[in-house]
Each structure stands twice: as structure tokens, then as C-alpha cells.
Amino acid sequence: MPRIVGIDLGTTNSLVAYMKDGKPCVIPGRTGRAMVPSVVALTDNGLIVGDSAKEHLTRSPERTVYSVKRFMGKGLADVQNELAYFPYSLTERGGVIRITLGEKSYSPPQISAMILKELKQRAEAHLGESITKTVITVPAYFNDSQRQATKDAGLIAGLEVLRIINEPTAASLAYGLQNKTQGTIAVYDFGGGTFDISILKLKNGIFEVLATNGDTHLGGDDLDRRIADLFLDEIRTAAHLDLSTYPDYMQAVRLEAERAKVRLSDELKTQIAIELPDGKGRYTRELTRDQLESMVMDIIERTLIPCRLALKDAELMPAQIDEVVLVGGSTRMPLVRQRVQELFDKQPHCDINPDEVVALGAAVQADILSGGTTDMLLLDVTPLSLGIETMGGVMSSLIRRNTTIPASAKELFTTYVDGQTGVDIHILQGERELVKDNRSLARFRLKVPPLPAGVPRIEVTFLLDANGILNVTASDMRTGQRQSIDVKPSYGLSDNEVEQMIEDSFKFAQEDVAARKLIEARLDAEALIVTTEKSLSEGARLVAQDMLAAIREALTALTAAKGGTDPKAIRARMADLEQTAKPLSVTLLDDSLKRSLQGKKVTDIT
Amino acid sequence: MDQHHTHNTGSRDLRMARSMCWHCQSEMSGEYFCERCVKVQPVSKETDYFTCFGLPRRLTIDLKKLEAKFYEMSRAFHPDFYQNKSETEQTISLGNAATLNTAYRTLRDPIQRAEYLLDLEAGSVKDIRTSPPSDLFEEILELQETVEAYRASDRTSETGRRLLTQLVAERQALDQRKQDMEHHLQQICTDWDALQDRGEATSQARTERDRLLKQMREILSNRTYVKNIVNDLAATIG
Numbered sequence: 001m002p003r004i005v006g007i008d009l010g011t012t013n014s015l016v017a018y019m020k021d022g023k024p025c026v027i028p029g030r031t032g033r034a035m036v037p038s039v040v041a042l043t044d045n046g047l048i049v050g051d052s053a054k055e056h057l058t059r060s061p062e063r064t065v066y067s068v069k070r071f072m073g074k075g076l077a078d079v080q081n082e083l084a085y086f087p088y089s090l091t092e093r094g095g096v097i098r099i100t101l102g103e104k105s106y107s108p109p110q111i112s113a114m115i116l117k118e119l120k121q122r123a124e125a126h127l128g129e130s131i132t133k134t135v136i137t138v139p140a141y142f143n144d145s146q147r148q149a150t151k152d153a154g155l156i157a158g159l160e161v162l163r164i165i166n167e168p169t170a171a172s173l174a175y176g177l178q179n180k181t182q183g184t185i186a187v188y189d190f191g192g193g194t195f196d197i198s199i200l201k202l203k204n205g206i207f208e209v210l211a212t213n214g215d216t217h218l219g220g221d222d223l224d225r226r227i228a229d230l231f232l233d234e235i236r237t238a239a240h241l242d243l244s245t246y247p248d249y250m251q252a253v254r255l256e257a258e259r260a261k262v263r264l265s266d267e268l269k270t271q272i273a274i275e276l277p278d279g280k281g282r283y284t285r286e287l288t289r290d291q292l293e294s295m296v297m298d299i300i301e302r303t304l305i306p307c308r309l310a311l312k313d314a315e316l317m318p319a320q321i322d323e324v325v326l327v328g329g330s331t332r333m334p335l336v337r338q339r340v341q342e343l344f345d346k347q348p349h350c351d352i353n354p355d356e357v358v359a360l361g362a363a364v365q366a367d368i369l370s371g372g373t374t375d376m377l378l379l380d381v382t383p384l385s386l387g388i389e390t391m392g393g394v395m396s397s398l399i400r401r402n403t404t405i406p407a408s409a410k411e412l413f414t415t416y417v418d419g420q421t422g423v424d425i426h427i428l429q430g431e432r433e434l435v436k437d438n439r440s441l442a443r444f445r446l447k448v449p450p451l452p453a454g455v456p457r458i459e460v461t462f463l464l465d466a467n468g469i470l471n472v473t474a475s476d477m478r479t480g481q482r483q484s485i486d487v488k489p490s491y492g493l494s495d496n497e498v499e500q501m502i503e504d505s506f507k508f509a510q511e512d513v514a515a516r517k518l519i520e521a522r523l524d525a526e527a528l529i530v531t532t533e534k535s536l537s538e539g540a541r542l543v544a545q546d547m548l549a550a551i552r553e554a555l556t557a558l559t560a561a562k563g564g565t566d567p568k569a570i571r572a573r574m575a576d577l578e579q580t581a582k583p584l585s586v587t588l589l590d591d592s593l594k595r596s597l598q599g600k601k602v603t604d605i606t
Numbered sequence: 607m608d609q610h611h612t613h614n615t616g617s618r619d620l621r622m623a624r625s626m627c628w629h630c631q632s633e634m635s636g637e638y639f640c641e642r643c644v645k646v647q648p649v650s651k652e653t654d655y656f657t658c659f660g661l662p663r664r665l666t667i668d669l670k671k672l673e674a675k676f677y678e679m680s681r682a683f684h685p686d687f688y689q690n691k692s693e694t695e696q697t698i699s700l701g702n703a704a705t706l707n708t709a710y711r712t713l714r715d716p717i718q719r720a721e722y723l724l725d726l727e728a729g730s731v732k733d734i735r736t737s738p739p740s741d742l743f744e745e746i747l748e749l750q751e752t753v754e755a756y757r758a759s760d761r762t763s764e765t766g767r768r769l770l771t772q773l774v775a776e777r778q779a780l781d782q783r784k785q786d787m788e789h790h791l792q793q794i795c796t797d798w799d800a801l802q803d804r805g806e807a808t809s810q811a812r813t814e815r816d817r818l819l820k821q822m823r824e825i826l827s828n829r830t831y832v833k834n835i836v837n838d839l840a841a842t843i844g
Contacts, residue, residue: 001689206680404707463704466700
């Protein structure tokens with residue numbers, strides 16, 4: 001069985017992890033950091049992902065996509081009231097949001113696929129083997145369309161998604177493996193864009209989810225917006241400046257708000273400084289933790305509602321929870337910890353890094369699927385009730401929320417009119433009574449043989465698989481014949497579209513590789529230029545003038561090559577520069593060694 | 607056990623031949639795995655949930671044992687453990703796991719368990735009551751009037767507050783009644799189990815059996831009715 005990796009495809013950051021000698025570990029990138037910012041930017045040299053793309057947030061905001069997870073499995077109408085916050089342009093086609101980058105538009109799964117590809121390459125470089133299979137995590141409260149979109153993203157990235165697993169339950173796997181915990185635990189997962197609560201029973205290696213609840217549109221992003229709105233208001237009043245017409249400054253404000261929030265988790269107050277355009281100077285202010293907390297209190301309180309609902313569904317009192325586990329970057333906020341502690345009346349756990357724990361859990365699940373770990377089994381639930389539309393626009397529930405998956409329900413259909421040849425079926429997800437208040441998942445037309453009314457008997461099976469994704473099959477009870485069903489998703493890519501995107505992704509793979517080589521060469525060149533300039537300023541007095549001139553010449557040549565589009569030329573000039581500057585670096589090294597040895601006796605050295 | 611087994615509830619009745627292993631065609635004697643080729647076998651659609659867990663058709667169940675059996679069978683059927691197997695085996699594992707989950711959910715809950723048994727024994731589709739049970743008739747009628755008055759009233763006024771207090775008390779009374787019904791049901795369940803344990807095939811036993819099933823059906827439908835009223839009431843008064 002080829003290796004399966006675990007991926008946490010986050011709103012703000014993404015990570016890839018694998019199981020090494022019975023322990024999950026995250027895979028670092030070239031810089032040693034495991035987190036890849038979930039940001040994709042279109043540059044003049046093509047698409048870039050991660051840390052380097054994040055730099056483009058303020059440089060070319062309209063061509064830099066962040067928080068794409070908020071758009072997965074959504075239509076434009078779903079995000080109407082937050083469109084103003086995003087500097088890039090969003091449209092819709094066939095019920096799916098499209099993000100415009102330059103001349104092309106991309107669906108959220110395609111953007112997510114770029115992040116997944118980055119993680120895939122990272123894992124391949126680290127493990128020295130090709131990676132084609134993965135487990136990807138999603139918020140527990142993701143509906144069918146959002147899960148399907150995540151699966152599509154994997155396919156487009158050339159990854160077979162063997163399992164979609166819920167983030168809080170993934171975290172519980174990582175904790176369970178580490179602590180051999182038994183009993184009832186609550187996982188409070190407050191991430192960049194989503195909030196989940198899952199209540200589980202852990203017994204002899206079985207992780208049984210009792211109830212789950214959440215809000216797929218509640219996260220650190222919302223906290224940042226609250227802070228950013230304060231800054232924007234004050235800038236408007238004090239400097240008479242409306243920054244909303246400056247997308248780049250809007251991003252700078254957003255990033256400063258995020259940084260301030262992070263700092264205030266450790267400090268009681270922090271200084272804010274934002275450069276303003278048009279010679280309006282700087283905006284500065286002090287922000288205290290108290291101020292921040294009173295500003296976002298209602299958002300934190302909103303996370304407690306799903307917690308109470310989940311407890312109710314699990315038929316448990318807060319005191320019956322043995323342990324509380326914190327997951328997600330937003331749980332670093334002291335106020336969040338305090339409120340969680342008050343609700344459950346116990347000190348929450350956070351001994352595994354909340355940024356990494358979900359990816360680690362995904363790696364554990366990957367190991368279970370590949371047959372490595374055999375003593376652990378996760379029994380998860382569907383977060384939302386599944387049903388069909390009945391007479392009068394009412395939803396009839398077939399599979400209740402918090403039902404253990406896989407779960408199935410059968411429904412018998414017949415006709416009302418003689419010779420009727422089809423029955424239209426509308427599948428929904430949600431807890432409300434009326435169809436219009438629930439999420440439309442898909443529609444399909446059941447084919448029926450032309451017979452007198454009431455005679456045909458078609459049994460439709462709705463099966464939620466272990467991923468929480470719906471599969472529909474039908475069979476004619478009279479003939480026993482199975483019928484294939486062409487389900488049209490309400491908010492998702494059709495199979496044909498996904499295939500086209502996979503094809504495109506392969507077609508462009510060659511171009512992608514070339515673009516990537518250029519980008520990497522430029523980044524490496526940039527790093528070399530910086531270190532060489534530093535060496536020059538430190539060691540100019542230690543080497544001969546002609547050598548200095550030679551180094552400067554090689555530097556200029558590299559800078560010129562970096563401006564071009566040939567990665568080979570860049571690499572060649574880099575080699576030249578390294579060669580030319582070698583005596584300088586050797587001299588500098590000797591010099592620093594000599595200095596560090598000064599004043600020491602020979603005996604100390606040996 | 608089920609002397610006159612007459613149920614006819616559609617889907618569950620689709621008969622499927624399952625005497626041979628789908629893979630090696632040898633005679634099946636093992637429960638869920640072929641004894642010769644060790645391949646997983648689909649749980650037959652004829653298998654009821656009690657049989658599925660190897661339990662007799664009784665209404666008193668040791669929940670700890672049921673859970674242990676559920677976990678054990680989950681380890682045998684869950685799709686996680688079939689990732690390296692053939693597509694057929696994966697499909698069977700998925701179907702079996704779904705059936706197992708439904709079976710566990712049904713048997714775990716005493717009300718659903720009784721409803722299911724009633725369905726098996728007496729072939730009833732759930733009796734949905736649209737009018738109140740006779741002994742509740744007056745009370746429900748009065749309650750509906752109070753609800754209407756409350757809805758029409760100014761909630762902050764003296765009348766509004768008085769009606770609310772009245773409704774809260776009414777809800778408590780109905781909750782109590784629901785609990786009494788559940789208690790009564792439990793008694794009938796015990797009687798049912800005792801009757802089954804005696805295993806008599808006399809006409810007297812048959813009459814007793816029918817009487818218990820009838821009572822079960824009545825209590826279950828009355829309970830559902832009261833439960834819905836309580837839920838509606840809760841939604842109105844918050």
C-alpha cells in the first residue's frame with residue numbers, strides 16, 4: 001500500500017503530516033516551517049502559493065486569494081454580506097463561486113488544489129517518494145457540498161482523497177494516541193474561519209462521536225474584521241480618509257489587526273502603527289487586551305451556543321465532560337480559554353500545538369486506513385439532518401443529525417398519475433422545517449416505467465458514507481433492477497467540470513513546473529544577494545580591492561539575471577557569485593573564529 | 607417466537623438469497639465472514655436488528671453489553687479496515703456498517719426499540735395520532751385555548767405573564783404524564799419479556815401476546831402525541 005499522508009487544509013494555514021515509527025509528525029518546508037499560509041497569488045511569473053504569496057497580500061491584493069475555504073461549496077448569494085471584505089473579484093457560474101485572477105477565473109476547489117499541490121510537493125521532497133493518496137480534514141459542521149468540494153480539490157491536485165475527516169475528531173485522535181485517554185471529551189475547535197464543537201466517548205481505542213455542532217462561518221477572520229473596522233473608523237474620523245478604496249491599505253490594516261490580536265494573547269497592551277496613503281502620515285494607537293476583549297466578546301459568546309446544543313444532543317451536562325481539548329489558533333486567546341473553562345468548569349487541555357494537532361490527527365487516520373494502526377477506530381457522525389422535499393415545501397427528514405456514519409435510509413416512491421415516467425426528488429440538509437430554510441444539496445429525476453398510478457415501486461437508498469458524503473442509488477422493487485442516478489449538485493462542480501479541471505491541471509503541470517523553477521531560482525538568488533551584500537559590508541576591509549570589484553560585478557550580473565525569465569541563467573550566475581565570493585566568506589569565517597577564540601587558552605580550545 | 611409473523615413493511619422484506627458465499631460459492635455457515643475464504647458477507651436484509659447483535663427478541667437490554675458488541679462489530683465491518691480490499695468487499699463493508707449503525711441506534715433507545723419490536727411483531731407502520739387520546743381530550747382542548755390567548759396577548763402585560771405561568775405549569779404536567787407513560791411502557795416490556803421467556807404456544811399465551819402488543823402500540827402513539835405537544839409548547843414559550 002502506497003503511503004497516505006494527512007492534510008489539514010485550513011482557512012489561514014495548511015499543513016501536511018505523516019506517521020513515522022508510530023508517531024505522527026508534520027512535514028516542514030525548505031525554511032523549516034511546517035505551516036503553509038493558505039494564500040495563492042497570481043504574479044507576473046505565474047501562480048505562487050504560501051509564504052511568498054502572502055507577501056503579495058498588500059502588494060497586489062486584487063490578485064491574491066486568501067481564506068478561500070470560506071467559499072468552498074458555496075454560491076455567491078451565501079457570501080453576499082462579506083463580499084466587501086475581499087479585495088479579489090468573485091462571480092458565480094453554475095452555482096459555484098469563481099474567483100477572478102488576471103484573465104482567468106478559478107473555482108474554490110481549483111485554488112484549494114494549488115495549496116494541496118504545494119503540500120504534496122513538500123511531502124514528496126521530504127519523503128523522497130511520489131504521494132498520491134491522502135486524508136484531508138474539514139470542519140465537522142461542513143455540509144455535503146463543502147465536503148464534496150474538498151474532495152474535488154484533492155482530485156484536481158492529483159490526490160486521491162481516501163477519507164474526509166472532521167477536524168475536531170482528527171484532533172481527538174492525536175490526543176488519544178498520545179495520552180491513551182478514556183472517558184468523555186469535548187473538542188473545542190476555533191480556527192481561522194470556522195468553529196466546531198465535538199463531544200466524544202473514548203473507550204478501548206474506539207472514538208465514538210456523540211454529538212457535533214458548529215458554525216462554518218465563525219473564526220479568527222471575524223475577530224480580525226472587528227479590530228480592523230475599529231481602525232478604519234478611527235482613520236476615517238481622524239485623517240478624513242476612507243481606506244476602502246485602497247485595497248492594498250485595507251489588507252495592511254487587516255494584517256495589522258491580526259498581528260495585534262496575536263500579540264495581545266501574550267501581552268496586556270500593544271502599539272498599533274499603520275502607514276497611510278496620500279501623505280496622510282501614520283495612524284497610531286494603543287490597544288489593550290481589555291479593549292480587544294470587550295470588542296469581540298459577543299463573537300466568543302457565539303461559540304458557546306453550539307457547545308450547549310451539542311451537550312444537549314449528547315444528553316450530557318457540562319460536569320459530565322471529563323476533558324476539554326482546545327484546537328485552532330483562535331484558542332490562544334485568553335478570553336476564549338476563560339469562557340471555555342467557565343462553561344465546562346474545568347481547565348482545558350492544549351498540550352499539543354493547536355496549529356498542528358489537526359494535521360497530526362489526519363496522519364493517524366491515514367495510518368489506520370493503510371493498516372498501520374489497527375487498535376484505533378473513529379466512529380463519526382453527520383452534523384446535519386438529511387432529508388427530501390415533500391408536499392407543501394416541507395422537508396421530511398431521512399437521516400437525523402448526529403447519526404453515526406456510514407448511515408443509510410430507504411424511501412419508497414410511486415406515481416400519482418397513470419403513465420407517469422418520472423419523479424423529481426430534491427435532497428436537502430438542515431434542521432429547519434421548511435425547504436427554503438435548509439440547504440439544497442441536489443436534485444435528480446427518478447425514472448419510472450409507464451404504469452397505472454401507484455403501481456411502480458422504486459426504492460431509493462440515501463447513503464452517507466464514512467466521509468459524510470451522500471451517495472444515492474435506486475432500484476425497481478418490481479423487477480429488482482438497479483437504476484443509475486444522475487444527481488445534479490445544487491452548489492458544486494459537475495463530474496464533467498471536475499474532469500476538465502483535472503485535465504487542465506495536468507496540461508498546465510508542465511508550465512507550472514517551469515514557472516515554479518523560475519520562482520524558486522529567483523527566491524534563492526534573492527537570498528544569496530542579501531547574504532553577499534551583508535558579507536561585503538562586514539568584510540570589505542579584510543580582502544583586496546580587485547576581489548571586491550569582482551564580487552560586485554558578479555552581484556550585478558546575478559541581479560540582471562534575476563530580472564530575466566531563465567532559471568538556468570539565474571542558477572549559473574548564482575554559481576559564479578558563490579565562486580567569486582568564496583574567499584570573502586572564508587576570510588569572514590576565519591575572522592569570526594579568531595575573535596571568538598581571543599582571550600582563551602590553548603587548552604580551552606582542544 | 608414469532609408464531610404468526612405477518613408483517614409487511616416494504617423495504618425490509620426484499621428477500622435475498624444468501625446461503626452461498628458471494629466470492630467462493632461455498633455454503634455459508636459462518637455469521638458474517640465466509641469460513642472458507644474469510645471474505646466479509648453482506649448482512650441479509652432479512653436479519654432483524656436483534657438477530658444482528660445475536661440477541662433474543664426481548665425489550666430489556668443490557669446497554670453495556672450492547673455497546674461492547676457494537677464496538678466489536680464496528681471493528682469487523684468499518685470501511686476504514688477495508689481500504690486495501692476489493693471493491694466488492696468495500697461496498698459490503700459500507701452497507702454492513704450502515705446497517706449496524708442503524709441497528710445500534712434503534713436498540714439503544716427504549717422507545718425506538720419498542721417501536722421496532724412492534725413493527726416486527728405486529729407489522730404496524732407507526733400509528734400517527736391526529737386527535738388527542740380520550741383521557742387527554744379536555745386537557746388538550748383547554749391548553750390550545752390558553753396557547754391562543756397567550757399568542758394574542760401582550761407578553762409583558764399582567765395577562766401575558768399569568769398565561770405564561772399557566773403554560774409553564776401545563777408543560778410540567780404534560781412532561782410528567784409523558785414520564786408516566788414511559789414508566790407504564792417499561793412495565794409492559796417486562797411483561798412481554800416474561801411471556802417470551804415462558805415460550806408457551808397456548809391460545810392463552812397468544813391472547814396475552816396480542817393484548818401486550820396492543821397496549822404497547824397505544825402507549826407509544828399517545829406518548830408521541832404528548833411529546834409533540836410538549837415540543838410545540840416549548841417552541842411557543844421558549
